[in-house]
Amino acid sequence: MEWCVSLPKVELHAHLNGSIRGSTLFELARVLGEKGVIVFSDVEHVILKNDRSLTEVFKLFDLIHILTTDHTTVKRITQEVIEDFASENVVYLELRTTPKRNDSIGMTKRSYMEAVMEGLRAVSTVDVAFAPHNVDAGSLRESLPINDACDGKRKKIYVRLLLSIDRRESTAAAMETVKLALEMRDLGVLGIDLSGNPVVGEWMTYLPALEFAREHGLYVTLHCGEVPNPKEIQAMLDFIPQRVGHACYFEEDDWKKLKHYNIPVEICLTSNIVTASVSSLDVHHFADLYNAKHPIVLCTDDAGVFSTSLSNEYKVAASAFGLGKREMFQLAKNAIEFIFADDGVKQDLRKIFDLATKKLDL
Numbered sequence: 001m002e003w004c005v006s007l008p009k010v011e012l013h014a015h016l017n018g019s020i021r022g023s024t025l026f027e028l029a030r031v032l033g034e035k036g037v038i039v040f041s042d043v044e045h046v047i048l049k050n051d052r053s054l055t056e057v058f059k060l061f062d063l064i065h066i067l068t069t070d071h072t073t074v075k076r077i078t079q080e081v082i083e084d085f086a087s088e089n090v091v092y093l094e095l096r097t098t099p100k101r102n103d104s105i106g107m108t109k110r111s112y113m114e115a116v117m118e119g120l121r122a123v124s125t126v127d128v129a130f131a132p133h134n135v136d137a138g139s140l141r142e143s144l145p146i147n148d149a150c151d152g153k154r155k156k157i158y159v160r161l162l163l164s165i166d167r168r169e170s171t172a173a174a175m176e177t178v179k180l181a182l183e184m185r186d187l188g189v190l191g192i193d194l195s196g197n198p199v200v201g202e203w204m205t206y207l208p209a210l211e212f213a214r215e216h217g218l219y220v221t222l223h224c225g226e227v228p229n230p231k232e233i234q235a236m237l238d239f240i241p242q243r244v245g246h247a248c249y250f251e252e253d254d255w256k257k258l259k260h261y262n263i264p265v266e267i268c269l270t271s272n273i274v275t276a277s278v279s280s281l282d283v284h285h286f287a288d289l290y291n292a293k294h295p296i297v298l299c300t301d302d303a304g305v306f307s308t309s310l311s312n313e314y315k316v317a318a319s320a321f322g323l324g325k326r327e328m329f330q331l332a333k334n335a336i337e338f339i340f341a342d343d344g345v346k347q348d349l350r351k352i353f354d355l356a357t358k359k360l361d362l
Ligand SMILES: CNc1ncnc2c1ncn2[C@@H]1O[C@H](COP(=O)(O)O)[C@@H](O)[C@H]1O
Pocket: 015, 016, 017, 018, 057, 061, 096, 097, 098, 099, 164, 166, 167, 195, 196, 197, 198, 223, 226, 271, 275, 301, 302
């Protein structure tokens, strides 16, 4: 595990509220329990439960959102999540979150995102480069080598944002999110994600907003094939998104199309196993895609909800699929090619990986 922690890593599929620290979730639940907003003893077992079906995961998200959806908490969890990823040597993080509106506390999608940005700026224990067009990225570049793991130096992390459309949303709400993403481009928003309970909603509802996003140069990644839905999977692949997440219930034609378009897959091993989207690692599609040299990237999905970390995902992959250190290093480094940030960032990341080889005994 130590080695997997030292390995520089790229995280491309992490949901903000799903990455919340367990301790923070508990604290928030206790405080709201004391205020009488929730009954703590009722939610305690929901938080503590380890095995969660996909349905239960989305019930937990409803609870998490009750606990976290105010500006102060959104800021706090953003800050903590970034610190946590940086502390395990994630050097580039594409963090995704669903902008939320909550009229009762005067929250708009924009003010939600402003709280996220405040959280980004509030990180003080590590250096964060988050906006492509301001000095942060420049100063990060000058201070290479960065994240020279285990040498006690201050950690540095690139952070970029993806705005998620929740499958419960209408076309108009999805469009509002895309427009917000466009307005926030200078602040490091690079693209759009489609997520949420996969048994809810219809592809055609989101398509206009996703097309609009693409026409305006935003990148798009889709949660695709998390449940069996052959028609939707084909329609999503025909859209040719820049990446897809999961791909658990793909059939032969889907694999063909995915490979034909060479669409990178964000693989979330622990998430897939806990939610039983894949029955066991022995039959996980990671192996086939890896052997076929199809672009893949290991990701956490919801590090808090599934009690994992990106280092742990590498460890799980290494033991399940027999990867050695060199293979893990290459797998982690290959992820650079599938990030949505520009070539300058990619070049920096390549240097970071090359500089790390000595420390990693490679
Ligand atoms: C387990 N697999 C999954 N499949 C689909 N969507 C998921 C997900 N895990 C998380 N989310 C999506 O991310 C939201 C939480 O983060 P944010 O509030 O956006 O920061 C969830 O409500 C859901 O919409």
